[in-house]
Each structure stands twice: as C-alpha cells, then as structure tokens.
Amino acid sequence: MSLSATKFVHPITAPPSTRSSDKPLFSTFFGSNHTKLRFNKPIVAAQRRSSSAASTSSPVVAVSDVVKEKKLKSASNLLITKEEGLVLYEDMILGRFFEDMCAQMYYRGKMFGFVHLYNGQEAVSTGFIKFLKKEDYVVSTYRDHVHALSKGVPAREVMSELFGKATGCCRGQGGSMHMFSKQHNLLGGFAFIGEGIPVATGAAFSSKYRREVLKEPGADEVTLAFFGDGTCNNGQFYECLNMAALWKLPIVFVVENNLWAIGMSHLRATSDPQIWKKGPAFGMPGIHVDGMDVLKVREVAKEAIERARRGEGPTLVECETYRFRGHSLADPDELRDPAEKAHYAGRDPITALKKYLFDNKLASEQELKAIDKKIEELLDEAVEFADESPLPPRSQLLENVFADPKGFGIGPDGKYRCEDPKFTQGTAHV
Amino acid sequence: MATLFQGVGAVTPFSASSSLDSNKLLLPSRKSLSISDSRGSIFVYRSDALNLKAATRKQDLLIPNAVATKGETSTSAKSGHELLLFEALREGLEEEMERDPRVCVMGEDVGHYGGSYKVTKGLAEKYGDLRVLDTPIAENSFTGMGIGAAMTGLRPIVEGMNMGFLLLAFNQISNNCGMLHYTSGGQFTIPIVIRGPGGVGRQLGAEHSQRLESYFQSIPGIQMVACSTPYNAKGLMKAAIRSENPVILFEHVLLYNLKERIPDEEYVLSLEEAEMVRPGEHVTILTYSRMRYHVMQAAKTLVNKGYDPEVIDIRSLKPFDLYTIGCSVKKTHRVLIVEECMRTGGIGASLTAAITENFHDYLDAPIVCLSSQDVPTPYAGTLEEWTVVQPAQIVSAVEQLCQ
Numbered sequence: 001m002s003l004s005a006t007k008f009v010h011p012i013t014a015p016p017s018t019r020s021s022d023k024p025l026f027s028t029f030f031g032s033n034h035t036k037l038r039f040n041k042p043i044v045a046a047q048r049r050s051s052s053a054a055s056t057s058s059p060v061v062a063v064s065d066v067v068k069e070k071k072l073k074s075a076s077n078l079l080i081t082k083e084e085g086l087v088l089y090e091d092m093i094l095g096r097f098f099e100d101m102c103a104q105m106y107y108r109g110k111m112f113g114f115v116h117l118y119n120g121q122e123a124v125s126t127g128f129i130k131f132l133k134k135e136d137y138v139v140s141t142y143r144d145h146v147h148a149l150s151k152g153v154p155a156r157e158v159m160s161e162l163f164g165k166a167t168g169c170c171r172g173q174g175g176s177m178h179m180f181s182k183q184h185n186l187l188g189g190f191a192f193i194g195e196g197i198p199v200a201t202g203a204a205f206s207s208k209y210r211r212e213v214l215k216e217p218g219a220d221e222v223t224l225a226f227f228g229d230g231t232c233n234n235g236q237f238y239e240c241l242n243m244a245a246l247w248k249l250p251i252v253f254v255v256e257n258n259l260w261a262i263g264m265s266h267l268r269a270t271s272d273p274q275i276w277k278k279g280p281a282f283g284m285p286g287i288h289v290d291g292m293d294v295l296k297v298r299e300v301a302k303e304a305i306e307r308a309r310r311g312e313g314p315t316l317v318e319c320e321t322y323r324f325r326g327h328s329l330a331d332p333d334e335l336r337d338p339a340e341k342a343h344y345a346g347r348d349p350i351t352a353l354k355k356y357l358f359d360n361k362l363a364s365e366q367e368l369k370a371i372d373k374k375i376e377e378l379l380d381e382a383v384e385f386a387d388e389s390p391l392p393p394r395s396q397l398l399e400n401v402f403a404d405p406k407g408f409g410i411g412p413d414g415k416y417r418c419e420d421p422k423f424t425q426g427t428a429h430v
Numbered sequence: 431m432a433t434l435f436q437g438v439g440a441v442t443p444f445s446a447s448s449s450l451d452s453n454k455l456l457l458p459s460r461k462s463l464s465i466s467d468s469r470g471s472i473f474v475y476r477s478d479a480l481n482l483k484a485a486t487r488k489q490d491l492l493i494p495n496a497v498a499t500k501g502e503t504s505t506s507a508k509s510g511h512e513l514l515l516f517e518a519l520r521e522g523l524e525e526e527m528e529r530d531p532r533v534c535v536m537g538e539d540v541g542h543y544g545g546s547y548k549v550t551k552g553l554a555e556k557y558g559d560l561r562v563l564d565t566p567i568a569e570n571s572f573t574g575m576g577i578g579a580a581m582t583g584l585r586p587i588v589e590g591m592n593m594g595f596l597l598l599a600f601n602q603i604s605n606n607c608g609m610l611h612y613t614s615g616g617q618f619t620i621p622i623v624i625r626g627p628g629g630v631g632r633q634l635g636a637e638h639s640q641r642l643e644s645y646f647q648s649i650p651g652i653q654m655v656a657c658s659t660p661y662n663a664k665g666l667m668k669a670a671i672r673s674e675n676p677v678i679l680f681e682h683v684l685l686y687n688l689k690e691r692i693p694d695e696e697y698v699l700s701l702e703e704a705e706m707v708r709p710g711e712h713v714t715i716l717t718y719s720r721m722r723y724h725v726m727q728a729a730k731t732l733v734n735k736g737y738d739p740e741v742i743d744i745r746s747l748k749p750f751d752l753y754t755i756g757c758s759v760k761k762t763h764r765v766l767i768v769e770e771c772m773r774t775g776g777i778g779a780s781l782t783a784a785i786t787e788n789f790h791d792y793l794d795a796p797i798v799c800l801s802s803q804d805v806p807t808p809y810a811g812t813l814e815e816w817t818v819v820q821p822a823q824i825v826s827a828v829e830q831l832c833q
Contacts, residue, residue: 137582139578168615169615170613170614170615170617171615171616172615173612173613173614173615174613174614174615175613178613178614180610180613180614180615180617180618181617182614182617182618187578187581187582187618188610188613188614189613189614190605190606191605192601192605195574195601195602195605195606197571197574198570198571198572198573198574198575198577198578198602199574199575199577199578199581199606200578201571201574201575201578202574202575202576202577202578202579202580202581202582202586203578203579203581203582204578205575205578205579205584206578206579206582206583206584207582208560209534209560209561209579209584210583212560213531213534213558213560213561214531214532235568235570235571236570236571236574239566239568239570239571239572240571240575242566242568243565243566243568243571243572243575246566399616400611400612400614400615400616401611401612401650401651402611402651402653402674402675403611403616403619403620403621403674403675404673404674404675406701406702407653407673407675407701407702407749408749409702409746409748409749409750409751409752410702410703410749410751410752410753410754411752411753412752412753412756412788412789413753414753416702417749
C-alpha cells in the first residue's frame, strides 16, 4: 500500500492553464505524489498508537506487522542470536562505562566545559547504530559520545578529544559536543539543537544523488539523525521532515525522547507531546517504541533502515527513553521527580538485556563479566592514552580554518599568507 | 601577482532598442526593476579611450585579460562573445556543472522557474530536477542540507533568492559552514558556494535591500567575494565552485543586466585578488559591486577637473588583497573607500582598520570611507537615493582629500 518509491510520476491533475497546447516542460516530476489536494488517510506503512506518553511499557509496543510476520516464520522465537546479543551487550556496556568514566575524569579536572552524558539511553544508540554499515552516516547532537562509540570511533580517540589533546578524533578542536569521524562517517556532534538535522538531510540527499545522478552502483547509504524531544519543537526539524519526505531521502529521524530539555519538561513545552504523530503529517511513517528495550528498538530500526535503503523514504521513530544523569555535568538535576527517576532506573536497558540473555540461555554470567572486564581495561587504556597524549601546539591554531589555506589571503608583501610557515600560529596580521 | 587590467563595456539600459528580449526578462512583479531610468543611467569609464561622451548605447570592447599582459590592447571586435551578467553567471555555472557531475544547485525557484534572476535558466531541463533542486521555502534547512551534501562528497551551490533571505540561514552559515572544517579537525571539507543578489535596488523596500557582507565578514572559515562585471562574475563563479573552501558570492540586483564582451576561452579568476579598474596617481579609491559604477562615473568628472584617481575593485571582501591595495596606497598616499554597506561595522570599516594597521606610514591624509547611511533602506525614491553614496559625494570627497 505504500506509494511506489523511486518512480517519478507525472502529475495526474495538471493545474488549470489558459494555454491550449500544454507541452510539459519536464518529463519527470520530482515531488509529492499526492494527486489530491486533500486526503483522508495518512500515508503510513506502520503506525501504532502508544498507550500514553510516559507510561509503563506493554510487551510489544510498536513492532510493525511486517516484523511480526517475519518473527512467526523464523525457526526460533528469539529476537537475536547469541553473537548478536553479546555484541549488543558489549556496546551498551562500553557506552555506560565510558560515560561513567567521563564523569570521573570531569570531577578530577581532566575535561572541562559542557559534557552531556548518555547514561540510560544506550538502547537507542546500540539498537540503531549496530544495524548500520560502515558507509552509513550518523548525525548526532551534543550528547554524542556514545553515538561515536557505537559507530566505531575508538574509545581512546573520544577520550583524548574530551581531554583536549592533539590525538583526539578532532585533534582536540571539537570537544565533547563536536565529535566527527570521516573514517566512520560520523558527521557530528552539534552544539545547537536541530542544527544537525539539515546536515543529515544533506547527507541523505548526497546518497540519493549518487545513486540517481552519478549512477553509482550500490550507493544506498542511509543516514540516521539523532536528536531529542526539545528539538522537535524547532523549525529545522519540521523543515527537514518536509524535505526528506518530499524527495524520499534515505534517512531515519530518531527522536530520543527523554522527556526533559534541561529543566523543561516535554509536556510543558509541546502542544501535542506525541512526537511520532508528526511523521504522518508529512507523509512518512511515525513509530513510537520503548527506548529502554534494545531489542524492541532494534526491530524498529531494522525496518526503518531497510525501508530507507530500498529508497522508500524517511521514517520518524520516537524512542521513549530517559537519562539517568542530569542534562550535563553542570546540571544539579534537582527538578525531576525522584519517583520518575526510580521508575526508569528500574527499566535500565542493560539490566533488561542481561535478563533476556540469561532467561533465554544465550549467555552466562561469566561471559558477561568477561565483557565487563574487557571494557574496563579498554577504558583504563583509553584514559592512559589520553593522559599521555600531547596538548595541541601553537602551530595547530589556524591549521584547519580553511581546507584551502589560500583563503587567508594575500599579505602586504604580495605573497599568500599561507606561504609563511608560521602563519598557523596566529601571529600574522590579517 | 596578477592584477587585472580591464576596460569594461558600457551598460545597455533595459530598453527596446537593445538586443535584450524584454519579454524574456520579465521578472516577477514583486521584484520588477530596471536599470534604465533617467536617474540612473550608468556610465563606465574606459581606461584607454578618451571617450567622454555618454556612450550608453554603444557597446565598448573589452580587454579579455585574466593576467596583466600589457601587450594586447583592444582586440578585434569579433573575438569573445557578448552577454549580460546573469548570463555570464549561468555560463560559468553551466561550464562547471558540465565539467564535474558532483556540482549541483539548490535553492528556491532555481529549477523549473529558471531562477528569479534567470541565472539558472534552462539548467533544470538539461540536468534534471535533482541536480538543479527546487527547494521549499526553508533557507536554514536547505542551506544546512547543502552543507551536509558538501561534507559527503557533492559540490552544491546554494542560491538565496535574495541575499537578505540568507539571514534565516545564518545559523547554518556561521555554525556549520564556517566551523565544521575546524571542529572536525580538518576531516570534512565543505566546498559549498552560497550566492545570491543583494544590495540596494530600485525601491525594493528595506528588507529586500540588505547588504549582508558586513554580517558575515566575521565568520571564520568562509571566503567572501563580490562580482561586478560579467567578466569577473563568470570567473569568480567558476573559482568559487572549484574552491575547497566555503565561498559566499555576492551579486547585486541592479547589475544583472550589464552587458560585456567576454572571452570565448575558459578562464578562472582568483578569489583572493583585487581588480585594478583604472590606474592613477592622485588617490586610491577602493570599492566593490555596484559602487564601482558610481565611482567610475565620478571618475569621469574628476578627470575633467584634472584629478587622476586610481580605482580598485577589491572583489575579495574576505580576505582583503592587501598587496594590490598596499601598492596603490604606497603610490598615491590617499585612500577613499566607497561602499554600499552601512556605516557601522561594514566592509569599509574593516578595510579602514586593515589599511591603517599595515600602511599607516604611507598615508598623507586620514582614510575617508563613504558608506550608506545607517538606516533601513526607505521605499521612497528620493530617500533611497540619499541612502547610498552618489557620484557627486565621491567627487567632493576626492576634492577634499586631495587638497
């Protein structure tokens, strides 16, 4: 019932025209395929109503029919294999332990500024990113350490970046809120909310362009844009939902709804707090999923990512999740109700996955403890590496301002400023 | 160091006798403007001809030099081809799109409509709807989309239908365009071109008459250039597209119908260099974009009065070409800056500071900077005329400076 994805359809209802012979100027039509101006049914592939905004989860909240059918057909009724389970566990533990280490290091004075930790939300990052290929793109926000780790950026590089050392993934120039990795296709790390969503839309556009204009075989990269509930009241979000749906871009919009934008409750800021509903308004499926359960997130992620990869367009996924710590390490976190915190602490995604693995005999206690230990050692090594790494020297100051350093211009002596070997130190007059 | 030595053909006003097809150039009514009104016929002084008559209808010949090889002067009338500035922009754009399939355009009405100033006319039919993308009205987001596309391998050109609309994209231009190469530690390049018409037109009202170069000039990581003739429009367009840096190309609403003969062979100009319009001895006049023509008109009067102004079109608004400017200051010892930016915090203000810092010892008089008034551009024609710098003011400023 979904509309044909990549076929360009000539508009059936031509606009009224005063010219008698209407030769269409363009043989293809690149736009909305709605032939009627008003339509009653939203165009959705899967849409589920959530029972309430922040309530207890039902066993299967928002898994689509397609996935349910597949589940019945598979031989076992388990959602994951043992290998997959261990990969998920390790990734979530890495995220959790890394963030805890960040807090420690921050209070010891090794990192500064605004540091936003991801504790409690690991299921969303792991659930989605572990489905991606290396060539797929991830765009995040300032709460980006764990997205970087899930995408494959080595922990030592992220830690080093947080310490502001020259060996960081961004040479120490980005910091906590600006994690980038060309090798792993992590497009940032953005400090202002909503700023990354257009960039993600651009990456998805690039992917579509490469497939359809440059005709590159296999150019089916999907982009994931992660952002929070506060961002969903921002204009860039809506503008990009429109453009992504209009052009059927291969992107998945992942809302990490943790109910709080610093101290602003989602319910106090939003007229209709059900974010998933905003998808169908733009012509894409809107799905609500329990973001504290990595397996449920994974099911939804699989479908959304594969839908995008097939060229059928974007999906809006709202993950109901929670952050166990404050907004940032500077936030005393006094506003949130302790009962709410306790409720979500009881739904810790790592505990939930552990229980699933034990109950279904997919892993033993020792195996998981071994993974814990391995990650602890990895992080100790990462901290050591970051500690021992050098601070950026003065010569690094202006090195990366321009990709082409001729952009610094021509000095009074007639030479390009970049020809002076010391110009990056910032001593040259501009 | 190449300085451009060029005589520019006269402007043909938008009139029935010109070779323009007036029907094709009908602009949407909310932006109807024309160059041909009695107040503003624009003359351009030609450097090596003593043609002091008002040569509005004749098209003078151009010296098509990208490099200052002084051997060639007036070439034969048949070499090169004549076109209007918006056509020159389109030619440059099309050549680059032909050359590199990753070059694409995005903006409002660039595709089927052909661009509100017809810079992209015909390109969508030729290259398809994805390469010449008609966007919804969402400047911040489609500029960000251009940045994301640039980071992931494409070379987009984002058109602001009017530069003023790009104020909505300031977030993306400042935070992402300028910064991402740096905050990613050099991992991602953003070879984007952001272009569009700005400046004071003919009674377009305050919001459509903005000069954004002063707002953007502080953003580290971007380059800004302003074109003023068909020749440099095409050259700068090509250079901007080929550059790995994000470049903002400022065009002017009133200059799109300038006609000039440009070379047939391919040429690319330097983004960082200024253009010597008229060499002289008495005073250095620094200008850019539309004010170049007011300056050249004033120069005609000044020459009659016995002055010898040196006119430089700075072209590169960020960074400044301090070599060309410096050589000129060292020769004339007097500087007049004529710009269309507001008085406060404009390009002229920065240029004054840069010249004072670098060439203070060579100045015989304080730098004079003529800018637009600090006022939202009024609608009334008389008030608008007094907002921008007029040739008479330039003449009296030079006279005062050269006392």
